[in-house]
Amino acid sequence: MKSPRLLFVLMFFALAFLLACGDKSSTPATATNASPSGTGAPEGKGKKAGSGEVTAIPAGTVIIVRLGETLSSKNSQAGQGFSATVAQPVVVNGKTVIEEGATAHGTVVDVKSRGRFKGAARLQVRLDSVSINGREHQIETTAVVRSMKGKGKRTAGFIGGGAGAGALIGALAGGGKGAAIGALAGAGAGTAGAAFTGNKDIVLSAESALTFKLMQPVQL
16 A cells, blocks of 8 residues: 555645646737738838839930931921931930930921021021830920021021030020030031031031920930
């Protein structure tokens, strides 16, 4: 027969074992994987959609083109179209939005030949469209005006050859940065873009550089 002391010890350990088992069964299981929910932070939080993407070319942007054909106050007509190519890449926020060599088209806005309009010759052109990523976009630009009054008197901007002509183009396109770029473009073009025939008519030869400025933004 077992002693009362041994029975007491056995009962103590049995009770302790039962209490330990009861604590484990009542402890809630810890979730290892959070269930997906609409309130969770989306992946890449803090990055705006399309961050750094240019969606429009702002008004005031300068576009320099080279004529694809010769225009003159003697032979051109108001409403006549002309072709051109972009002479320098157009960059917005560090991104090139119009590639160099992109095609462009414009219109002769106003023409006055000295032979038809006594005492003055005038040639005014504007850019109407440009190709962006292979797609033609309609644009609104300032006009470039060349004029000559009296007996061979040219507008002041033509003095100084190509650089002066370029500065005039830039000034007519809105001044500021456009004037500076126009001066450089004019210097590179030499006097080809400011030719006159017999002190009577204005000639813009093929490959002449002309500077225009956007009047309205262009959505890309």
